[in-house]
Amino acid sequence: MRVLIVEDAADVAEAIAARLSRSGMACDVAGSVAEAEDFLSVQRYDAMVLDINLPDRHGTDLLRDLRARADRTPVLMLTALFSVDDRVSALNLGADDYLVKPFDHRELDARLRALMRRDADQKSDAITLGPLTFSAATQTATLDGTALDLTRREAALLGLLLRQQGQPISKQRLYEGLFTFDDADVGLNAIELYIARLRKRLTASSIRIETQRGIGYRITTDA
Structure with a gap:
């Protein structure tokens, strides 16, 4: 899963990225609306963490622009403002959720995952395929x-x-979900290496990762 963090406070952005990276998410960090727009022009994201107060424009301006072009990327707003009007305004513009600073990074992680599950119409954190069970949270x-x-x-x-x-x-798509712009030295063929490693982990089980030439990969089970 790939997340765009739009936050001008470097220490806050780095802490969020570190937490989400440990949870298996690939994170890009933008310090302004202009930088975020540059990222969005070339990359699709599974979710966005968006601060309201940014140096060039308000985060709500970016949110408004996103929704105006029918971009439904789940957005979690961050705000240091306690005004109910400000938070209601962000939600009315199309924000999916918000957190007031300071916040617990565990809560941010949990809320972000809930947004992505909702966007994917996934009811539970646990995903099961035959004898295989995966927890996105852990x-x-x-x-x-x-x-x-x-x-x-x-x-x-x-x-x-x-x-x-x-x-x-x-x-x-797998590459975009695993690597960020900071991983520019990692090539697309790295996916083949990780697929081979996963297949090895699943050896002797009914779980198979099929290669569909010219299309991609598919996970399935014989069970």
Whole structure:
């Protein structure tokens, strides 16, 4: 899952990115509306964390522009303002949720995941495919009740595949969900390496990751 964090306070942005990265999300950070627009012009995001007070424009201006062009990316607003009118205004403009600073990063993580589940019409944090169960919140998986030893990126890749289970997902989409603009030295072929690692973890089970040439990868089960 790829998230855009729009926050001009570097320490706050870095703390959010660190927390979400540990949870298996790939994060890009923009310090202004203009920088965020640059990111959005070339990249699609699964969710956005958007501060209201930014140096060039208000975050609500960016939110208004997004919704005006029918971009339904889930947006979690951050605000240091306590005015009910300000928060109601942000929600009326199309914000999906908000947090008032200072906030607990665990709550931000949980709220963001709830927004993405709602956007995907997913009722539960746990995703199951045959004998395989994956928790997006803890980035852990079990196979026939036994915990799988996954790296952070292996877990993130498994989550992406499972959210699309039964349907192919392109190598490009997987790459965008795992890596950020800061990972420019990592090529698209890295996905093949991580797919091979996941297949090895799932050896001898009924879970299969199929390669569909020219289309992408699909996770399925024989069970």
